[in-house]
Amino acid sequence: xxxxxxxxxxxxxxxxxxxxxxxxxxxxxxxxxxxxxxxxxxxxxxxxxxxxxxxxxxxxxxxxxxxxxxxxxxxxxxxxxxxxxxxxxxxxxxxxxxxxxxxxxxxxxxxxxxxxxx
Amino acid sequence: xxxxxxxxxxxxxxxxxxxxxxxxxxxxxxxxxxxxxxxxxxxxxxxxxxxxxxxxxxxxxxxxxxxxxxxxxxxxxxxxxxxxxxxxxxxxxxxxxxxxxxxxxxxxxxxxxxx
Numbered sequence: 509x510x511x512x513x514x515x516x517x518x519x520x521x522x523x524x525x526x527x528x529x530x531x532x533x534x535x536x537x538x539x540x541x542x543x544x545x546x547x548x549x550x551x552x553x554x555x556x557x558x559x560x561x562x563x564x565x566x567x568x569x570x571x572x573x574x575x576x577x578x579x580x581x582x583x584x585x586x587x588x589x590x591x592x593x594x595x596x597x598x599x600x601x602x603x604x605x606x607x608x609x610x611x612x613x614x615x616x617x618x619x620x621x622x623x624x625x626x
Numbered sequence: 627x628x629x630x631x632x633x634x635x636x637x638x639x640x641x642x643x644x645x646x647x648x649x650x651x652x653x654x655x656x657x658x659x660x661x662x663x664x665x666x667x668x669x670x671x672x673x674x675x676x677x678x679x680x681x682x683x684x685x686x687x688x689x690x691x692x693x694x695x696x697x698x699x700x701x702x703x704x705x706x707x708x709x710x711x712x713x714x715x716x717x718x719x720x721x722x723x724x725x726x727x728x729x730x731x732x733x734x735x736x737x738x739x740x741x
Contacts, residue, residue: 550733
């Protein structure tokens with residue numbers, strides 16, 4: 509039972525290079541999220557996808573793009589990496605339900621990807 | 627917009643003692659969830675406890691319990707009989723109940739357990 513799987517776990521880039529962080533979940537969840545974690549700032553939402561085929565910006569979307577390839581996969585792309593994007597990135601998934609039976613709201617997280625931009 | 631505030635960047639406690647981590651939040655909604663997540667050095671985010679706002683009874687999970695004060699918008703985590711394995715970053719988080727349920731996180735409290 510893999511849950512949420514992120515790749516790669518570590519990556520070093522030079523300024524201006526591009527890369528894609530991959531995320532896949534095997535829990536048949538509808539919603540998927542990308543967060544970044546920086547010291548003293550907690551986790552901040554970059555983008556999310558409420559369902560296959562839809563994506564929306566979160567709190568800090570600048571410099572990133574996302575693709576919801578199918579229900580399982582949600583990728584995060586840095587087109588031209590900058591040192592300010594040095595961070596730990598977390599993918600997460602959740603299965604919301606409509607009222608009156610609301611979901612638990614519990615996010616299931618991947619193990620995180622540490623990205624360093626030089 | 628919802629905000630979550632953790633005013634204690636660091637806390638420490640003697641092993642076997644009790645510690646309380648503070649969290650306040652701001653929302654105009656009446657129906658929502660609150661969470662405490664633990665992040666040990668392994669970096670994995672682990673759900674510790676969850677509270678539904680419509681429930682007046684405070685949630686408990688073994689040694690972990692919360693003090694949920696809805697009117698004061700306060701949600702503290704009490705860890706009893708602290709163990710070395712409790713050392714971690716603890717994040718408080720808020721989620722609106724209906725919809726895609728994005729979580730808003732606080733900035734975290736680093737808890738150190740003193741043997």
